[in-house]
Amino acid sequence: MTTEELERLLVEQPVELLHRLARGRVHRHFRAGKRRLIELLLRHSAENRQGFESDLLALIADRQSHPVGPAARPAVERPRAAAHGRPHPAHHEPEHHESPVALGAWLEGIGVPPPQPFVPDPWQEEALAKLQQGDVIVSVPTGSGKTYVAVEAARRAMEENRTVIYTSPLKALSNTKYTEFCRIFGAERVGILTGDRRDNAQAPLLIMTTEILRNLLYDAAGGEIDLRLDTLGLVILDESQYLADPERGVVWEETIIFCPSQARLLLLSASIGNPHDIADWLTSIRITPCYLIKHSKRTVPLRAGYLHPDGKLTPLFRTVGIPHGHPNYLHPEARRLFARYEDETMPSGRRR
Ligand SMILES: Nc1ncnc2c1ncn2[C@@H]1O[C@H](COP(=O)(O)OP(=O)(O)OP(=O)(O)O)[C@@H](O)[C@H]1O
Ligand SMILES: [Mg+2]
Known part of the structure; x- marks a missing residue:
């Protein structure tokens, strides 16, 4: 296939598949957004184009034979439905019974603490x-x-x-x-x-x-x-x-x-x-x-947020704290904003 065809095929793939393809090929690929990931993959593909294309096609075939529900990829169109709707049987994200934390609750308590006498730990x-x-x-x-x-x-x-x-x-x-x-x-x-x-x-x-x-x-x-x-x-x-x-x-x-x-x-x-x-x-x-x-006790707890370039801030996860070991515990609003960001930054003509 031509480079243009390859690029188009990559653009059509969900970002999870691109990350699978990038494993062992692109250093720290998990840090890259979809657009950057495609750039890096295309650059890498020059090294062994044939192997790269056959791996890509194998991943696509694998995905087609084990389809995942549409909610597994960032849902640009209907993020709330994806978060609250009935989960697809093949959908790996755990079912969420609790509603995600609101921005106000997530920000609560940040600020200068009341003065107290200093006692060394x-x-x-x-x-x-x-x-x-x-x-x-x-x-x-x-x-x-x-x-x-x-x-x-x-x-x-x-x-x-x-x-x-x-x-x-x-x-x-x-x-x-x-x-x-x-x-x-x-x-x-x-x-x-x-x-x-x-x-x-x-x-x-x-x-x-x-x-x-x-x-x-x-x-x-x-x-x-x-x-x-x-x-x-x-x-x-x-x-x-x-x-x-x-x-x-x-x-x-x-x-x-x-x-x-x-x-x-x-x-x-x-x-x-x-x-x-x-x-x-x-x-x-x-x-x-x-x-x-x-010791590993955090005196200052970490909170993770997502700041969209337009200034919109949202909790990154559904909880105030960071849910270690639950990578899919993303806040639906963060998921929606990130999908929007990807969509907006995709070169024109290649938008999904
Ligand atoms: N025993 C204590 N009780 C209450 N506050 C304390 C105590 N010890 C230090 N602090 C306060 O905790 C804050 C953070 O301390 P410090 O900058 O020393 O952290 P650090 O361990 O060096 O962090 P980093 O890894 O970011 O460098 C400071 O405002 C300090 O005054
Ligand atoms: Mg220090």
Whole structure:
């Protein structure tokens, strides 16, 4: 078939079939909308056109011999009927007895909470206590309060006249932390070293990008010390999941390996998949043990919404929270808006 015919055939297919075709062919295909998916598939088809076409035809034949109800594809025309109507026997989406959450209920409770006296959580206390005995990895969900652990650990180290280095992977985050730490400790006690900025480099608390620290540790290993590394008491590596980054991960790895043995390491992250392994590795290469502080309770619950380019916002799922393990639990309004988006963005002449 010609490329035009192939494209037309792809456009006619439901997006689920295109995702099946994209498996193993297009990286992260599940992130692409229908239009983009077709572009990527067409690009890929050039590599092995014959195999591509025969896979496509096989999927179409398979679909025809096991037809699914019309509601399985985003229902542009009658989304409400699809959501509330009697389910087709072959329709995989679970039957919904409860009505989907309304936008108002989904937004409820978002805002500034009423002020309360600050009481550290037990895991925060535990992290600080373990830091007295060795290195610590804190692996807790986002918004849990890892900064409190960093700030208190820095305060305690400085009280013992030790230098503290705090690193983040981004210059922007380093700048934000610099402002925050200046407010907490006073500008004279805080310095910053990034590719763009060098202020108060002799301060006891230094904020820098991890690359800058790695370079300083390299220089120190070669005898060139421009920082008081001999008094270094604590190194905080925020967002330490970057250890797994294919390109930059080596910087975190080398920073940990070259970190002076008298300094404690504090690794903070919301998203390390295997923190036990990292803790074991640290224990094996450092002179003190590494303790893992881990929990998965979300202090700030996640809510998922869908924002259409025309500004219409709707819950993404039928429930306020995220229904893990129920990928088909989409809110009918989100389904309708997304189908409309696909329809509107499809090149003219190819609209379904
Ligand atoms: N024990 C606590 N009780 C109440 N609020 C707290 C507590 N600890 C921290 N917080 C507040 O929680 C909010 C989020 O904290 P923080 O920015 O430290 O989160 P985080 O764990 O670093 O998240 P991220 O992974 O996004 O960087 C802050 O406003 C902080 O003041
Ligand atoms: Mg943080």
